[in-house]
Amino acid sequence: MKLHEYQSKQIFAKHGIPIPKGRIASTAEEAKHIAEELGKRVVIKSQVLVGGRGKAGGIRLAKSPDESEDIAAEILSMEIKGLPVRKVLVDEAASIDKEIYLGITNDRAARKPVMMASAAGGVEIEEVARQTPEKIIKVHIDPLLGLRDYQARDIAGCIDLPRELWRHFGQIANGLWLAYTGCDATLAEINPLVITSENKLLALDGKMVLDDNALFRHSDLADMRDLDIEAQSEIEARKYGLSFIKLDGNIGCMVNGAGLAMTTMDIIKLYGGEPANFLDIGGGASAEKVAAAFRIILSDPNVKAILLNVFGGITRGDEVARGILSAMNDVKTQIPMVVRLVGTNAEEGRQILAGASMITAETLVEAAKKSVALAKGEAVQ
């Protein structure tokens, strides 16, 4: 789950990281008031969960409260990469001498968190990472020990930070570590961390991504989820504990298990079709869950055929079949369906579905070929 800049920076501030004075606004009027309060030049920053806000014109400088109001009105009426701007952050403008990058993420290969820093911070950091990766310092953190002071000092030295700032930099690095662990983040990033013309460190921008699996212990953070970046069907799926991702094809897929769900998509493509979604109904799926999954697939008008592929282990074939039947009574549909049930109680499941006019398949290949043909409007036995 991604947090907005203003949410991330509020969390940073709680952990002692200095951020610019500023507040969040939903209207141009509010933005004007905030600019009046701050009494200085301000930056108006769109709060949308995509990169490249600045290049899209979503981050602009305002010299007066009136100008703030005009600019905020413009930005609040924008869409950036398809996302509506609902809020703007009005921050006091800083005078910048130098931009640094500082972030923590999970290093899968090392199985440890890694702190990354670069003297070449700012909007081009990804370009720096690609072209001159040696300019990014990486220090692994032992998750059992936490970030040690000496590690932060080493980083400060490596990015040529003036010595008089090392102590403060250490506090900021430690604050970022505490924010990362305290929120169960998978990414916590300050970019840029600037040295101001007064020779102070200041976190101008912030980004956090949280571990969805850890939200059970952060209900306050879970409430911050921005639903704009998710398809309606994905939001609906989450309510039922289904793992669903919408795609652009026309063959709806309902599968148990993530690996098999991906494989089912792949094999549809292999035989010339296009999957409409990824959908994992999970282990031990109930009839109710299956019915919800069925409705979600059918809510996509692109869907011309459905492929149900269930390899029973914990999930029972009869339970899945009952879910399908109840959903079909609910949502009357003409969309043809190919069913492949294997494993636990598959035979019982097939019997339950025998009455409903469905096309069955024995193998994965057969199921894929039949659903591709159906999606093309061809007749299938």
Added chain:
Amino acid sequence: MSILVNKNTRLLVQNITGKEGIFHTKQMVDYGTNVVSGVTPGKGGEWVLDGKIPVFDSVKVAVEATGANTSVVFVPARFAADALFEAADAGIPLIICITEGIPVQDMMRVRNYLDQKGVRLVGPNCPGILTPGEAKVGIIPGDISIPGNVGIVSRSGTLTYEVLYALMMANMGVSTCLGIGGDPINGTNFLDALEMFEADPHTDMVVLIGEIGGTDEEKAAEFIADRMTKSVVGFIAGRTAPPGKRMGHAGAIVEGGSGLAVDKIKALQTAGVKVANHPEEIPLLFKS
């Protein structure tokens, strides 16, 4: 012969009285696995499965009383890290964690702690280990494979069942089937499994089932090229997965251009691995 679990496995089930725990304990016992005890804090002194298996309050006491040498964990995600620390501290050398959805920072702490203790972890978010005819530890259905000489290592669950089933239909048996799990931070990885299969005299060939996300398949490919004498067939799920989306498994995500299926397939092919287009093709590739 086999790797990790066999007739000498003395299995302990953590959260044996939970819904999943008791259901799969019965399945494992019916298969012939030697389940010696279970643990559920607060339920010590009870017995399950018609008085056959004793329940203890702690792993330490269960190990002392029943000599368990392997633990399988069905503890819910929010308590799972603690259960793993407990098993390691009680001296269990092999822990198999079935639980899905454990916070990734918990797993980083667990993994680093277990490494220091020299404890082997399989999973989490995995279906467990099946050595056909000897022991079933976890949730892999027992009736979809026969004993044989094919080793399987996989990041997936039901996809693995699909492969077991396809092998059985082709009359090919399995030495051990090892599910290493779909999480970004896990215990045993492809490399560890390939090393064990290479050393196991009763495994003659290996199936590697990978998926998008991370770079473990690429590392496995290097090992196969440099050190593996046995033939390997691979399959990678997620060729059609869009970037930036987590495909069900917490670890199945293409990030910053890394973790793509095409790169993994290319790495495996370069190492001399035949890569199947779909699971039902795997037995054919061994015979070709």
